[in-house]
Amino acid sequence: MNSKISDKVLQWYDANRRTLPWRYEQVQIADPYRVWLSEMMLQQTQVDTVIPYFQKFTAKWPTVNDLASADLDDVLHMWQGLGYYARARNLHKCAKTISEQFDGAFPRSPEELANLPGIGPYASAAIAAIAFNVPATVVDGNVARIVSRVFGFSTPIQQNQKQIYSAAESLTPLLRAGDYAQALMDIGSGICTPRSPKCQTCPLHTDCKAYASGIPEQFPGKLIKPSIPTRYAVAFICIKDNNILLRKRTGEKMLHGLWELPGSDWYADSLPELPDEMQAPYADVKHTFSHFHLITRVVQASEIDPEYLNGAEVACNINELDQLALSTLTKKLLKVRNRNG
DNA sequence: GTCCGGTGCT
DNA sequence: AGCACCGGAC
Numbered sequence: 001m002n003s004k005i006s007d008k009v010l011q012w013y014d015a016n017r018r019t020l021p022w023r024y025e026q027v028q029i030a031d032p033y034r035v036w037l038s039e040m041m042l043q044q045t046q047v048d049t050v051i052p053y054f055q056k057f058t059a060k061w062p063t064v065n066d067l068a069s070a071d072l073d074d075v076l077h078m079w080q081g082l083g084y085y086a087r088a089r090n091l092h093k094c095a096k097t098i099s100e101q102f103d104g105a106f107p108r109s110p111e112e113l114a115n116l117p118g119i120g121p122y123a124s125a126a127i128a129a130i131a132f133n134v135p136a137t138v139v140d141g142n143v144a145r146i147v148s149r150v151f152g153f154s155t156p157i158q159q160n161q162k163q164i165y166s167a168a169e170s171l172t173p174l175l176r177a178g179d180y181a182q183a184l185m186d187i188g189s190g191i192c193t194p195r196s197p198k199c200q201t202c203p204l205h206t207d208c209k210a211y212a213s214g215i216p217e218q219f220p221g222k223l224i225k226p227s228i229p230t231r232y233a234v235a236f237i238c239i240k241d242n243n244i245l246l247r248k249r250t251g252e253k254m255l256h257g258l259w260e261l262p263g264s265d266w267y268a269d270s271l272p273e274l275p276d277e278m279q280a281p282y283a284d285v286k287h288t289f290s291h292f293h294l295i296t297r298v299v300q301a302s303e304i305d306p307e308y309l310n311g312a313e314v315a316c317n318i319n320e321l322d323q324l325a326l327s328t329l330t331k332k333l334l335k336v337r338n339r340n341g
Numbered sequence: 342g343t344c345c346g347g348t349g350c351t
Numbered sequence: 352a353g354c355a356c357c358g359g360a361c
Contacts, residue, residue: 288358
């Protein structure tokens, strides 16, 4: 009964699987390094966004030992734009651990994998299944949505983790665990999508309670999210002789290790006051992070009163910005320069 | 604008 | 258990 579902999933996969740079054919042996790297990148990030990053990383660092020998600054630079930069720091830390303590070989069991930096319950199961065919239960957002729909769970995913895990476990096959996990990812991203599931093309629609209900998109229920606050900041674009003032974020603040425009802290209430002569020209740029909006007043000036700087700025050639790790926020702020000339 | 999503820290 | 963390799809 349950094995029938995994059989349908695997048959669908054999006919419809996506070709992706980290996937291997059945005649090939999986490279755990590539499986691990892809899974780290795919957390919180869509396949199409990940592909060029994966290509760049594997070209520059073909093995985990190569990545372990890299500088963290280079890793952050290569990661720029992918977001959640703690992933890049943990990636580097994990590569060093594998290289130095595991002789360059990833462990096979989910339990050992879960002890490594950046590898949690999802990734440990996914790597064990995909790289080593261990029949671990792999539950990410896609799987949780598929399982909720097949079983007709209306409880929001966040409040139903145990039931979802048990249901997912009951479907997981003992053989071809890696193909099965990847098949569910493909079905989740291409068919069983959050808003408009394409049930007619789904191999499980005749097994699916949500489909039978006629309103599959309403499974699982959604959690009402509280609205997030807005913060405010001032940042300076100060260019002289082709050099722009930048500083490197330090400490434990978000985006630390990346370069940014000098400016104020991010205040909870309103835009920091500036003297009139520093107000023009400027542009207000809005950016949204996971837990707050940020409105930044970008002021362009050839000189900045040192009172507004912290003394840690570095003059960087504006034609060599592509050699530094910049967040998407900083790139967005830098575009003001093109707008205002 | 609104929604989506793994891990680590506390 | 609750919160911090980013960018892209719709």
